[in-house]
Amino acid sequence: MITRMLKEIYAYRELMFAMAYRDIRVKYKQAVMGVAWVFVMPILAIASGICFRIAMAFFGGRPLELGAITGVMAKSIPWLLFSGIVATASSSILGNIGLISKIYFPRKIVPISSILSTMLDFVISGTGIAIILLVIALAVPTEKPAVTISWLLLLVPFLIATLVVLGLGLGLFFGAANLFFRDVKYIVQVLLQYGIFFSLVYFSYYELGQYGWILLVNPVAPILEVIRSIVVQGVIDPTLLPWLGYSVIVTLLVAMGGCWVFDRAESLFAEYA
């Protein structure tokens, strides 16, 4: 099934890029902020994370550490990528229903092309954050490590890729479901809105005390936590290793499940349109 899907996607790659190009063009055409928009969401996400850290430091009676802020930075951007992918892929089928009920093409192209513009946003904002973190690493002296440059950083792209696959798997599932039950988009919206607190974006598992590990059951959380521990400390927290394995397994299962559901459902799309 997977090889057949990949073949189809390859055969229709031009369409995939044309649709992604359309999404990108339309996003920045007639927009007040234009390309600056790419930075708004990350800045807001990081700013609220910093507020969160300040509040935590205040109640804990401890000084605010730079490492906490860089941790929030390192986790917010991948989180935005993940939630963006789930959101756009989920709504993509319904958003292109006019096409789907009129013209034949492999329907997988729709969610996959829809996430390309989200990924482009990530590349731009991610580069920005990487530069800021690099500046902090080189220029700001701290007692505790805030940013550590290590070989482990090379693992980060793979961790991001895991997030993309997980997000796309969920997006395929919700995108297909959205066509049959129109309330699915509200479910997705609510899940993503509060998901940021259950994915350990603004804090870490050990900061939640004895039962903090429960949140690691959310497969997004271990990935974000591993990214943080690599960026901030230059190591992989050994407690997180089994959880990372768990995340990868869940990701593969979700991706396969999403593909399977989408594949079974796609021939019915035109009828439920």
Add this chain to the structure above:
Amino acid sequence: MSDVAIHVDHVWKKFRKGEIHDSLRELIPAAFKRLTGRGPKRSDLNQSEFWALKDVSFEVKQGESLGIIGPNGAGKSTMLKVLSRIMKPNRGEYRVKGRLSALIEVGAGFHPDLTGRENIYLNGTILGMNKAEIKAREEEIIDFSGVESFIDTPVKRYSSGMGARLGFAIAAHLRTDVLLVDEVLSVGDARFRHKCVQHMNKLLKSGITVIFISHILDQVRALCPRTIVLDKGAVAYNGDTDGAIREYLQLLGTNEKKSTEAGTALVDVRNIRITALDGKLEGEWRVGRPGLIDFEMVSKGQYSADHILINVSTISGFYLGTFNSQVAGPTQTAVPGRYRVSLRVDSMPLADGDYLFEILICGYDEANGWKYNVNWQSPQPRVVTVRGDVPGSQLIEFSTQWTICPQIPDSKRHVPAISNSIREIANEC
């Protein structure tokens, strides 16, 4: 078998009536069962479902153009959606040889914020062309659509006709082996429509296979030698287009008949015969020759059948004119009984083609006033075939005489006085 481009083998497709699902609680288990392949089989019909296509089979040869006509809801568009893989049939199978493109709705997939040119690339890619192919055809497409001066304007500022023309132009320039056309040749103004039909003819000559759906019967006749009539999802006729059109009109007639009240006829019309005076076949008339329309009329006396109208229109419903009995005065048929009506037409002015003759009896009574068509039992128009030497799309054949002669130099020409008649000028040369 190798020259068969489309082979449809006992295809069935069902749809649901009414709301698709009642509650989430019912549907989740049902959907799960269906996805996992258990539960009721997808090819069986339950109460809330109906067959949109019932056991449809046909073949189209390579390079052939096949028309599909039928009343609304007969399953024509569903058939195309199945062929173009938008929908899967519940039973049966079909094969399409080569690359297939569907002109189902022009401009589907246009994005209003993108310019015409950007939309050419987007829509062309959606329809299955690659960048190089589109680039090679770009100028041709723009030229055909006739929107050159607005090609770099966002499509949302286009008039609806411009959008449709651009959409058609893109779709019509696809490189394809099989083309499915659904009701799209009616976009744009008369001139553009003509251009579309010409383009379709050109495509047909180049050897591609076409399936053509339209309610504009003249277009079907101009483009397709063979036509299928679909009725309530089943093939009602498969053969030459003239026969198909007759079958289709008959279907429209009978469907309408069922919906009118039975037994309320005040005047009944029977035994309609339309014969050319010099012809052998009933219902066939030669251009410019005399003919006879006659029928029996049974009056029940409640209405005074004041006058009789025979409306003539093209098979696609374009009204051409009326034979009106009022020129001969009132019919005086208020006394119940049988009457024989006969109308002699001295010369058939219509050109080669099929026409509809509809007999209307116009009555008057004190209580209801004027009532057109009191002969409710036979509201179904008759098809009259007119045969001429010039087949084509014209409606009227003019009875003319041409005179072409060399022009006399001015110096030698005798300038006729104003009182001279045309005949005299003609005699000059």
